[in-house]
Amino acid sequence: MTDRTATLTFSDGAPPVTFPVLAGTVGPDVIDIRTLYAKTGKFTYDTGFLSTASCNSTITYIDGDKGELLYRGYPIEELATKCDFLEVCHLLLYGELPDSTEKIAFSGRVTKHTMVNEQMQFFLRGFRRDAHPMAVMTGLVGALSAFYPDSINLHDANQRDISAIRLIAKMPTLVAMAYKYSVGQPYMYPRNDLSYAANFMRMMFATPCEDFKINEVLVRAMDRIFILHADHEQNASTSTVRLCASSGTNPFAAIAAGVACLWGPAHGGANEACLNMLYDIQAQGGAAKIGDFIAKVKDKNSTVKLMGFGHRVYKNYDPRAKLMRETCYEVLDALGLGDDPLFKLAMTLEKIAVEDEYFVSRKLYPNVDYYSGIVQKAIGIPVPLFTAIFSLARTVGWIAQLNEMIADPEYKIGRPRQLFTGQTRRSVVPLAQR
Numbered sequence: 001m002t003d004r005t006a007t008l009t010f011s012d013g014a015p016p017v018t019f020p021v022l023a024g025t026v027g028p029d030v031i032d033i034r035t036l037y038a039k040t041g042k043f044t045y046d047t048g049f050l051s052t053a054s055c056n057s058t059i060t061y062i063d064g065d066k067g068e069l070l071y072r073g074y075p076i077e078e079l080a081t082k083c084d085f086l087e088v089c090h091l092l093l094y095g096e097l098p099d100s101t102e103k104i105a106f107s108g109r110v111t112k113h114t115m116v117n118e119q120m121q122f123f124l125r126g127f128r129r130d131a132h133p134m135a136v137m138t139g140l141v142g143a144l145s146a147f148y149p150d151s152i153n154l155h156d157a158n159q160r161d162i163s164a165i166r167l168i169a170k171m172p173t174l175v176a177m178a179y180k181y182s183v184g185q186p187y188m189y190p191r192n193d194l195s196y197a198a199n200f201m202r203m204m205f206a207t208p209c210e211d212f213k214i215n216e217v218l219v220r221a222m223d224r225i226f227i228l229h230a231d232h233e234q235n236a237s238t239s240t241v242r243l244c245a246s247s248g249t250n251p252f253a254a255i256a257a258g259v260a261c262l263w264g265p266a267h268g269g270a271n272e273a274c275l276n277m278l279y280d281i282q283a284q285g286g287a288a289k290i291g292d293f294i295a296k297v298k299d300k301n302s303t304v305k306l307m308g309f310g311h312r313v314y315k316n317y318d319p320r321a322k323l324m325r326e327t328c329y330e331v332l333d334a335l336g337l338g339d340d341p342l343f344k345l346a347m348t349l350e351k352i353a354v355e356d357e358y359f360v361s362r363k364l365y366p367n368v369d370y371y372s373g374i375v376q377k378a379i380g381i382p383v384p385l386f387t388a389i390f391s392l393a394r395t396v397g398w399i400a401q402l403n404e405m406i407a408d409p410e411y412k413i414g415r416p417r418q419l420f421t422g423q424t425r426r427s428v429v430p431l432a433q434r
């Protein structure tokens, strides 16, 4: 709260109304308009939430102009280099990084829940083998509420905590199962002696005939992908989770809604779309065709976008993209793919775009998805699985945000209003006379 106020005046002579201005610890102040309708009979209009803070939060802070991302105050650059994903999960869920005793206890809790109910594989069998992994994930995550009815009461803090641990623990198992099902290989059970990222990679790449050989560079890259995607304040899928859970539904159902929202190419689906875009440019002639592609992107009559570029909040280089580019070098180097033509194409395209007036004037810079696809492809992850891996990583953020909302004494069911522009009241004409 500040002692400042904002006054709204009207050109039609209606009396002015005054609202408190609230200040966060950092970032733009907000005008508290919750009493606007009661005072004036009017709503605000803000499609796409361009100027609306939908909640208060203590979890993640982004300064889009500076290109800064903090989880609970810690810069993403430090978390990505000094912590592992489970430490970041602890930070997001409980507010602080764990000490070494807490880390062991937390990792132990998560690993105890990595298996899924055996029945889940029969549920999975109902899907076509060629189903998109995100279609499968939406179904599997939603189905968890049917398998774990003892942790579905959103208003019980203990049940919320158990469902949080279950979700974080089981997402890698589910994503790997979705993959194994798509290629017709047997599911690999989790191995709790491995790190979170190594266990996931083993469930993906091992078979009963051949175990997964751990490559520390690739495991670290996977872990970094998880850290960079773990939370991103009130983005579309997180807002979906909050809105969905605001009705009091169970955590698994709310997270399934987040998975569904994430699938879209403007959000989590961008990493898949970005890699497909690079393949297309390569197929059309590679670097020589970048000019034609950029011309299409700039054409007002085309719907083509430079995928992996632009962000609602970042009007500067996405700090996650810098870290991802660094990881990209490390992974390609470790695999002897330093001359990978797709990576070279991505670098050339980025260089041309960041110097082009169209992108400069609109403050369009690479986002995390620009390089994450190349890293995942190099690791051996099939392209359609990219967004499922994003959903695995974002689950902790979704659940931390959901928990924060439910614990907030000001929490109410989310219920936006509208500017109605349709037909006013009219009578039904009997069928014979229409």
Ligand code: CMC
Binding pocket: 232, 235, 265, 266, 267, 268, 270, 297, 304, 305, 306, 307, 308, 309, 310, 311, 312, 313, 362, 364, 367, 368, 369
């Ligand atoms: N390529 C070409 N033009 C673009 C792009 C792009 N990637 N992004 C924005 N623009 C243009 C847009 O056409 C508009 O131009 P004009 O002012 O002439 O109409 C201007 O830039 C402003 O864009 P906007 O659509 O109003 O911006 P937004 O905040 O509504 O959209 C976005 C943000 C991320 C949906 C959009 O930039 C986009 O579609 N990017 C490509 C998809 C992508 O990479 N998404 C991943 C986001 S990061 C991961 C995540 O958090 O999910």
